[in-house]
Amino acid sequence: MSQRSRVINLYKTLLYLGRDYPQGYDFFRRKCHAAFMRNKDLNEKEAEEWVKKGDYIIKELESLYMLKKYRTMKRRYYPDD
Template identity: 45%
Template sequence: MSQRLRAIALYKELQRLGRDYPDPNYDIHGTIRRLFEKNKHLTDPSEIERALEHGEYMRKEILALYSLRKYRHLKRLYY
């Protein structure tokens, strides 16, 4: 998959994940957009790859945050 398609897919996935972000006061959609716009001028493939890896790291952190939120909710219900 080309880097452009990977970046677009990652952007869409991060925006979808941002819908359920636990803190309503934090502008997750704006943050994601600013990060992608900041890196849109990159032309070196290694720098682009590094930026995509950072985006993947953000995706994993958001998913971990969601699973932690679910765990805490279940813990409150049963303890």
């Protein structure tokens, strides 16, 4: 997969995950777009590092959302003590 397509795929994935962001989708989209535009002129090595950071952010967002779902399920089915 070419680097350009990896960056586009990363951007799309981040926007998809941003739908459930606690501060709202618009806030997430603006920040994400600004970060990608700020780094649009990087060389290949620097761009690869940022793609790796982006993959890490995706994993962190997924774990944040899973924790949120777990806490919601726990509150629904177990009484507060």
